[in-house]
Amino acid sequence: MNGRKMAVFVLLVVLMLGLVGITTPSLLSQVRLGLDLRGGFEILYVATPIGDGEVTQDALRETSRNLRDRVDKEGIAEPEITPEGNDRIRVRIAGVTDEAKIREMLQTPAVLTFRAPDGTVMLDGNDFTPGGASVQYENGINPIVSISLKDSNKFADVTRQLIGQTLSIYLDDEMVSNPGVDQVINSDKAIIRGSFTYEEARNLADTINLGALPLNLTEKYTQSVGATLGQLSLEQTVTAGLVAFVLILAFMIAYYRVPGIIASITIVVFTWLLILVYVWMNATLTLPGIAAFVLGVGMAVDANIITYERIKEELRNGKSVLSSFRAGSKSSLRTIMDANLTTILAGGVLYFLGTGAIQGFALTLVLSIIISILTNVYLSRLLLGLLIRTNAVGKKSYYGVKEAEVRAL
Secondary structure (H helix, E strand, O other): OOHHHHHHHHHHHHHHHHHHHHHHHHHHHHOEEOHHHHOEEEEEEEEEEOOOOOOOHHHHHHHHHHHHHHHHHOOOOOOEEEEEOOOEEEEEEEOOOOHHHHHHHHHOOOOEEEEOOOOOEEEEHHHEOOOOOEEEEEOOOEEEEEEEEOOHHHHHHHHHHOOOOEOEEEEOOEEEEOOEOOOOOOOOEEEEOOOOOHHHHHHHHHHHHHHHOOEEEEEEEEEEEOHHHHHHHHHHHHHHHHHHHHHHHHHHHHHHOHHHHHHHHHHHHHHHHHHHHHHHHOOEEOHHHHHHHHHHHHHHHHHHHHHHHHHHHHHHOOOOHHHHHHHHHHHHHHHHHHHHHHHHHHHHHHHHHOOOHHHHHHHHHHHHHHHHHHHHHHHHHHHHHHHHOOOOOOOHHHHOOOHHHOOOO
């Protein structure tokens, strides 16, 4: 037995399994669960303009940002609010106790007002040209916000009343800027100066554009999941997944012996890495995502089975364990890669053409395949090759091959 190779093998396995065991509880606590597992609601809104104008991508994007800000103020963690298509906004909010209150808040259009120091509303969103606010640079260095108004005479009257005072900008009831008025502006163009960064100026311009073309949101589709039902779904799914996981590992060890033990180690590492990537990406795990997760485990097992069956076939042909390992690994690689790349392409199509739960399924599927290639193809072969070279597992029976099955060369 080669003691050095065995020591390296044992050290690698102990380090990997030790890392998995120590960090898994913390990782699981950080996994972001979807509303179907935590409870909550999902709404698909159709957006229409209030008054004249049309629904633009900028208007959708800024309305989504405004909705997210509103929800954040309610103390709701990590809402998912995204524009879709030409006139839709999808809202997913998990862990909500007062759904009716949140839905009423979301459907209320954003209100833009310019107010005098005493709180009097001097201008509102209807006084501005839709899309007329933009970021420019003064002296090529300082970001400023340029705005366009519909009535220059009205703006001249407002600025005349407020010379030396401020004209505060509010979205809903929150002040977003407080510029001063230093002269009468008899024009349909105005400049807002301040110690802005580009991002701050961009946000202010977006806020004005949002208020100049507020969108009316109509519910197209709704789905609610109670917290109790979500918790029950999570418990049942986790239980089913753990039972399936244990049965898979038991089968691999019983049928493939030594390679099955290696496969079990790499499948554990595969599962840990997939959870780790989910946490790093701050991705949301849903029931379809868990289904893709389980499917990924099945495909990871399949990669090992293809390799091990090729190795067993070489052993039956009378080759040595090391020669069978090399030949079986080489001949199985193309089959495994072809199958995985085809599935990645299908998952990519699902992700870019699908929405919501379909995207979650596709994302998990693609990630699981990539991680499976790293762990259940390359890591598995590294460990098995290292173990074989220690000469500690040289009997063919250790690979599930009986001596009676070996054909003479």
